[in-house]
Amino acid sequence: MPIRPRPASLGEFELLVLLATLSLGDDAYPVSIAADIEKRIGRRASRTSVLITLERLEDKELVSSWYGDPTPQRGGRPKRYFRAKPRGVQAVRDTLERIETMKDGLAAVLKVK
Numbered sequence: 001m002p003i004r005p006r007p008a009s010l011g012e013f014e015l016l017v018l019l020a021t022l023s024l025g026d027d028a029y030p031v032s033i034a035a036d037i038e039k040r041i042g043r044r045a046s047r048t049s050v051l052i053t054l055e056r057l058e059d060k061e062l063v064s065s066w067y068g069d070p071t072p073q074r075g076g077r078p079k080r081y082f083r084a085k086p087r088g089v090q091a092v093r094d095t096l097e098r099i100e101t102m103k104d105g106l107a108a109v110l111k112v113k
Contacts (some may be wrong), residue, residue, distance in 0.1 A: 006016040009089050009091075009094075009095065010092070010095045013045075013049070014053055014056070014057060014096050015054055015096075016037050016041070016043070016045070016063065017033060017037070017045075017053045017093065018051055018056065018057065018063070018084055018088055018092050019039075020033045020036040020090070020094065021033060021036050021054075021063060021082055021083070021084050021088075021094045022084050022089070022092070023036060024036055026081065026083070027052060028081060028082050028083065029068075029079045029080060029081050029082065030048075030051040030054065030080070030082075031047050031083075033045070033050050033054075034046060034047050034050045037050075041097075049050050049080075051080075054082050057088065058082075061085060061087055062084065062085055062087050062088035062091055063082045063083060063084050063085060064082070064083055064085055065080055065081060065082045065083075066080075066081055066083075067079070067080055067081070068080075068081055089109075
């Protein structure tokens with residue numbers, strides 16, 4: 001039986017960045033993604049670390065990006081927005097499935113419900 005090809009594996013921070021990107025929809029850019037991660041899980045994420053991760057995810061063809069209109073608040077520079085591609089959504093699903101599979105039978109050890 002042939003092995004089904006899977007999207008690239010996601011590291012923890014890649015997963016967090018992709019989840020925040022999905023959550024924010026068309027408002028996903030590095031600053032808003034970092035703020036979403038910090039607000040939701042209390043982990044500080046710098047704009048730079050988020051941008052580097054997004055660029056790596058774009059290289060893996062898991063997200064795409066585009067530039068918005070320049071704004072005076074940004075000194076005339078445009079924001080770079082990101083959106084998860086279908087492969088990115090599948091990578092999130094696969095990663096969460098692997099986590100659930102590995103977690104099976106460990107409720108007593110992990111003290112989870």
